[in-house]
Amino acid sequence: MKSPLLTIVIVNYNSFNLLYKCLLTLSEKSHNLDFDVLVVDNNSTEGDVFDIIKKFKFVQLIRNNKNIGFAAANNMAVKQVSSEYLLLLNNDTALIENSLKIVIEFARKLKGNYIIGCKLLNIDRSHQNSAIKFPGLFRQFAATFYLDKIFFKSKPFNKKYLHLEKEKNPQEIDSVFGAFMFMPRETYNRLNGFDERFFFYYEDIDLCFRLNKLGGKVYYFPGTSVIHFGGGSTNKNLKFEVKNKMISRIQYAQKHFKGIYKFLFVLIEYFGLLFRIPSFFILGIITMDKRFINKSVYMLRLLFFYPRNLFK
Numbered sequence: 001m002k003s004p005l006l007t008i009v010i011v012n013y014n015s016f017n018l019l020y021k022c023l024l025t026l027s028e029k030s031h032n033l034d035f036d037v038l039v040v041d042n043n044s045t046e047g048d049v050f051d052i053i054k055k056f057k058f059v060q061l062i063r064n065n066k067n068i069g070f071a072a073a074n075n076m077a078v079k080q081v082s083s084e085y086l087l088l089l090n091n092d093t094a095l096i097e098n099s100l101k102i103v104i105e106f107a108r109k110l111k112g113n114y115i116i117g118c119k120l121l122n123i124d125r126s127h128q129n130s131a132i133k134f135p136g137l138f139r140q141f142a143a144t145f146y147l148d149k150i151f152f153k154s155k156p157f158n159k160k161y162l163h164l165e166k167e168k169n170p171q172e173i174d175s176v177f178g179a180f181m182f183m184p185r186e187t188y189n190r191l192n193g194f195d196e197r198f199f200f201y202y203e204d205i206d207l208c209f210r211l212n213k214l215g216g217k218v219y220y221f222p223g224t225s226v227i228h229f230g231g232g233s234t235n236k237n238l239k240f241e242v243k244n245k246m247i248s249r250i251q252y253a254q255k256h257f258k259g260i261y262k263f264l265f266v267l268i269e270y271f272g273l274l275f276r277i278p279s280f281f282i283l284g285i286i287t288m289d290k291r292f293i294n295k296s297v298y299m300l301r302l303l304f305f306y307p308r309n310l311f312k
Helices: 016-029 070-078 099-107 137-144 185-190 203-214 238-256 259-287 290-302
Strands: 006-012 035-041 059-063 085-089 093-095 114-121 171-173 180-184 217-228
Touching: 006 016, 006 070, 006 099, 016 035, 016 093, 016 099, 035 070, 070 185, 085 099, 085 185, 099 114, 099 180, 099 217, 114 203, 137 259, 180 185, 203 217, 203 238, 238 259, 238 290, 259 290
Parallel strands: 006 035, 006 085, 035 059, 114 217
Antiparallel strands: 085 180, 093 217, 114 180, 171 217
C-alpha cells in the first residue's frame, strides 16, 4: 500500500468537541492532498472517542489504556508512520484555508532537517504568540516577576518574538509551539522524537533545542494561519496546568543546564512561587475569582516539591 505524502498526528484527551472541529476543518480545507490522520486517545474518560472518529474515513485511531502524556503518545503514533512529511497538530486547532498544501509548498524549498510552525490565531483572528525563545536565566527572571508584562515592548525582557506579528516572510527562530509542528518524518526520527520524560509542556521546546544542536533549523512561516483555541485538554484542570508547567520548566533546566546556572534557574522558580502565592491570593479576594485563589493554593503545595532529576 502506497504511503501518503503527509501524516497528521493528533493527541486527544476528553476534548471531543475540539477534536471534532479540528477533524472537520481538516476534511473541509485540505483539498487535492494525499494525507491521513492518526488520533491517539490518552484514555479519555468523558465519552467514547470512536463516536467522533467514525465520522471521518481518513482517520485511524490508537487507544491507550492510560494517559501516557503528550510526548509519549506522539512517539507511539509516529512509529506507525511511513509518509514523507509529519505534522504534529493539537486537537484545539482549526484550519481556515488549505494550510497543509501551503506549508508543503514551502517545505519543498528547504533542505536538511527542519521544523516549521505557522501563524497561530486567536478565535477573533487576532495574532497569537506563535514562537518562543529558548529558556534562559534572564528570561526566566523576567517572566517569573512579570517584567515581560511591564516592559512588554522590550526585547531583552521578553521570551516572545515581538516582530513576528507584522512579519510576512519566513523567519528562523528558536522554537515553535507543539500546536503545529511540521517536519520531514526523518527529522523527527533522527531526533528520536519527543523526550518522554516531559509528560506535558516543554517537550516542543526541547525538540527544537535538540534540532538546533544538530544543525537543523526552525522556521516561523506566516504564509498560512491556523486558529488555536488554546488549552485543549488542560482548560478544565487548573491544578494539572500549574503543576506540570512548573515541573517541566525545572526538568528543562535539569536536562540542559549545569552547575550554578541550573541552580540559579531553579532558585528563581521557587522565589517566583513566593512572589506569586500571595499575589494570586490577594487578586482572588479583590476580584472574587476563585480560580486565582485555587492557583495560589496549588502553588503553595508546589513550594515544598522538587521533581526528581530524570536526566542524570
